Amino acid sequence: VADRVVVAVDAMGGDHAPAEIVAGALQARDDGVDVLLVGDEGAIGPLLPRKASIPVRHAAEVVADGEAPAAAVRARPQASVVVAVEAVRDGAAAAVVSCGATGALMVAAVTRLGLVTGVERPAVATLLPRSDGGRVVLLDAGANVDCRPEQLLSFARLGSAYAVALGVAVPRVGLLSNGEEDGKGNQQTRAALPLLRGASGLHVVGNIEPMAAMAGGCDVLVCDGFVGNVLLKAAEGAVATVVGLLGEEVSRSPTGSLGKWLLSPAFGRFRRKIAWDAHGGALLLGVAGTVVVGHGKARAAAVRAAIGVAHRAAQHGTVAAVRAALG
Amino acid sequence: VADRVVVAVDAMGGDHAPAEIVAGALQARDDGVDVLLVGDEGAIGPLLPRKASIPVRHAAEVVADGEAPAAAVRARPQASVVVAVEAVRDGAAAAVVSCGATGALMVAAVTRLGLVTGVERPAVATLLPRSDGGRVVLLDAGANVDCRPEQLLSFARLGSAYAVALGVAVPRVGLLSNGEEDGKGNQQTRAALPLLRGASGLHVVGNIEPMAAMAGGCDVLVCDGFVGNVLLKAAEGAVATVVGLLGEEVSRSPTGSLGKWLLSPAFGRFRRKIAWDAHGGALLLGVAGTVVVGHGKARAAAVRAAIGVAHRAAQHGTVAAVRAALG
Numbered sequence: 318v319a320d321r322v323v324v325a326v327d328a329m330g331g332d333h334a335p336a337e338i339v340a341g342a343l344q345a346r347d348d349g350v351d352v353l354l355v356g357d358e359g360a361i362g363p364l365l366p367r368k369a370s371i372p373v374r375h376a377a378e379v380v381a382d383g384e385a386p387a388a389a390v391r392a393r394p395q396a397s398v399v400v401a402v403e404a405v406r407d408g409a410a411a412a413v414v415s416c417g418a419t420g421a422l423m424v425a426a427v428t429r430l431g432l433v434t435g436v437e438r439p440a441v442a443t444l445l446p447r448s449d450g451g452r453v454v455l456l457d458a459g460a461n462v463d464c465r466p467e468q469l470l471s472f473a474r475l476g477s478a479y480a481v482a483l484g485v486a487v488p489r490v491g492l493l494s495n496g497e498e499d500g501k502g503n504q505q506t507r508a509a510l511p512l513l514r515g516a517s518g519l520h521v522v523g524n525i526e527p528m529a530a531m532a533g534g535c536d537v538l539v540c541d542g543f544v545g546n547v548l549l550k551a552a553e554g555a556v557a558t559v560v561g562l563l564g565e566e567v568s569r570s571p572t573g574s575l576g577k578w579l580l581s582p583a584f585g586r587f588r589r590k591i592a593w594d595a596h597g598g599a600l601l602l603g604v605a606g607t608v609v610v611g612h613g614k615a616r617a618a619a620v621r622a623a624i625g626v627a628h629r630a631a632q633h634g635t636v637a638a639v640r641a642a643l644g
Numbered sequence: 645v646a647d648r649v650v651v652a653v654d655a656m657g658g659d660h661a662p663a664e665i666v667a668g669a670l671q672a673r674d675d676g677v678d679v680l681l682v683g684d685e686g687a688i689g690p691l692l693p694r695k696a697s698i699p700v701r702h703a704a705e706v707v708a709d710g711e712a713p714a715a716a717v718r719a720r721p722q723a724s725v726v727v728a729v730e731a732v733r734d735g736a737a738a739a740v741v742s743c744g745a746t747g748a749l750m751v752a753a754v755t756r757l758g759l760v761t762g763v764e765r766p767a768v769a770t771l772l773p774r775s776d777g778g779r780v781v782l783l784d785a786g787a788n789v790d791c792r793p794e795q796l797l798s799f800a801r802l803g804s805a806y807a808v809a810l811g812v813a814v815p816r817v818g819l820l821s822n823g824e825e826d827g828k829g830n831q832q833t834r835a836a837l838p839l840l841r842g843a844s845g846l847h848v849v850g851n852i853e854p855m856a857a858m859a860g861g862c863d864v865l866v867c868d869g870f871v872g873n874v875l876l877k878a879a880e881g882a883v884a885t886v887v888g889l890l891g892e893e894v895s896r897s898p899t900g901s902l903g904k905w906l907l908s909p910a911f912g913r914f915r916r917k918i919a920w921d922a923h924g925g926a927l928l929l930g931v932a933g934t935v936v937v938g939h940g941k942a943r944a945a946a947v948r949a950a951i952g953v954a955h956r957a958a959q960h961g962t963v964a965a966v967r968a969a970l971g
Contacts, residue, residue, distance in 0.1 A: 383825070446885060447885065448881075448884060448885040448888045448889070459822055462822060462829065462830040462831075463830045463831050493874060494870075495786055495789060495869070495870055495873035495874065495877075498710065502789065502870070503789040503790045503868075503870040504789075504790050506870075526877050527874055527877040527878040527880075527881045528877050528878075528880055528881035528884065530881070531878075531881035531882065531884070531885055532881070532884070532885075540874075541830075542822070543821075543822055543829070543830040543833075543871070544870070544871055544874055546822035547820060547822065547854055547867075547871055547874065547875055547878075548874055548875070548878040549878075550822075550853050550854040550855050551854040551855075551858075551874075551875040551876075551878040551879045551882070552878045552879065552881065552882035553854075553855055553882075554775075554854045554855035554857070554858035554859070554879065555858065555878070555879035555880075555882040555883050555886075556882050556883070556886050557775060557855065557858070557859070558773060558774065558775040558858050558859075559882075559883050559886050559887070560886070561775045562775070563890075570906075570909050571909075572906040572909075575903075575906050576902075576903045576905075576906030578903075579899040579902050579903030579906065582898075582899070
């Protein structure tokens with residue numbers, strides 16, 4: 318575990334920036350995390366309580382949603398996301414969080430921090446809750462929509478290193494597929510499976526279906542970014558549907574209000590457990606620095622969670638683990 | 645609505661065949677569906693109550709799981725799945741259900757019933773519950789793992805025709821993607837979107853994310869079979885995880901048992917609503933007959949539901965609707 322780590326937060330990125338970002342940063346500060354806010358001082362200042370001990374690094378510009386990432390980062394070197402990433406490069410922070418456009422964060426991270434040797438493209442890694450109480454590292458969760466089989470192998474290495482940093486001794490790596498047999502899958506995964514099986518240092522369980530993975534069948538779930546993004550959002554959608562239906566049913570029940578009241582502590586814990594929001598941040602694996610992609614729609618609680626993810630990843634030396642696994 | 649329709653059921657296909665298949669068929673019979681059981685008379689007979697009025701058509705052979713579909717169907721013309729499909733061809737039944745290997749059912753259906761004119765490959769269409777109470781036709785849910793953009797257009801037409809048969813006047817077609825903007829998606833979907841938009845007779849809403857689709861954003865959700873299968877199983881996995889966690893939380897709550905008892909009618913309705921199992925069957929769209937792919941792990945309740953799907957599809961003339969839409 319490293320010394321006190323500072324997390325730089327892009328205060329201007331996200332649908333609810335800067336108000337909810339700053340609110341989340343204040344919550345994280347109360348959790349004991351040192352935060353460095355980056356963005357327009359004039360906009361951030363009024364959001365801070367008078368005696369807030371959160372430092373602010375001014376950044377005059379902002380990358381808007383929908384801008385071409387590479388062009389935007391090139392055109393606006395004073396954008397908050399760029400300045401926040403540079404705080405990591407300069408050593409002012411050990412990690413950075415942005416809820417702004419993923420593409421811009423990725424470009425800023427790759428150009429300012431560089432890639433870990435051996436990595437061709439970074440991948441977005443998300444932690445998915447499992448029914449056995451564990452978590453599965455899902456990657457790529459959206460950075461690379463079209464992948465060659467070799468890229469899936471690279472994701473397997475990155476994800477495995479992340480799982481080790483999270484405390485899994487020998488991470489079981491599964492290749493996301495539509496069936497378990499070796500012959501299942503599409504062209505991409507059928508070509509990738511032998512590459513994974515042939516790689517040293519990986520414990521590959523083979524093809525795995527989403528349900529088996531979520532039940533605890535693997536610690537690292539590998540897929541391309543299109544499929545990973547669909548998986549993640551389908552799971553979120555299903556949970557939202559189920560929770561909505563349950564609420565409806567409970568409120569329709571004649572004995573429902575009393576029952577609901579009696580169960581409210583259970584529902585509260587349940588809500589916190591399934592709050593995918595609370596898991597918040599996805600790690601950008603493969604860049605030479607701790608970079609967390611927050612949710613664009615993040616409100617304070619999700620921002621706080623994303624800052625927590627960044628803090629833990631920096632403390633546990635995830636980048637060093639990735640470097641060691643690939644070196 | 646057509647006359648009384650008979651549903652042929654492959655009694656020997658599925659992990660729990662023939663016992664659970666026959667049990668599900670008896671339940672469907674009690675729902676008022678005419679069922680024709682197809683399989684080994686010696687195995688089925690003892691499972692039927694003495695006075696059961698369910699006819700049995702003998703089939704001496706069985707296609708085992710994991711067999712190469714085309715070879716298996718060629719080698720064993722007396723396999724239960726083949727004989728069940730032939731009951732539709734011969735007019736003895738209006739629809740067929742099998743919980744056995746999807747590939748074998750597909751080969752049997754294509755070779756015995758043929759394809760609707762204009763269809764190149766059949767697609768598996770599943771109904772996914774939406775949080776607004778509706779259903780979205782998801783296809784392809786697993787038959788075609790690698791698809792050209794033209795195939796996605798064909799799925800859009802098939803799914804739209806199915807939605808019309810289900811009573812949706814102007815089905816809104818969405819292309820499953822990792823973002824809503826036209827530029828989002830992978831190579832396959834970016835090439836498919838303009839084809840969909842340019843097709844006459846389709847009401848295309850554009851790219852759609854899983855959460856938006858499940859919230860009611862479209863009536864038909866188009867994707868390749870690999871992605872569709874992952875989506876479906878991710879949603880199932882997430883629901884299972886959430887329901888498991890909820891049960892745990894409720895049983896841990898000190899006031900939980902009483903609350904649970906008071907809420908039990910609500911939980912019961914909820915369970916039935918989210919029982920993806922109960923939605924049971926997926927329709928094989930594009931073949932010239934009503935063919936339902938049941939779940940391999942189906943027990944009686946899911947078999948009954950799959951028979952119900954087949955019955956309704958036959959009654960509502962889904963095949964005729966597909967033919968009309970493509971003609």
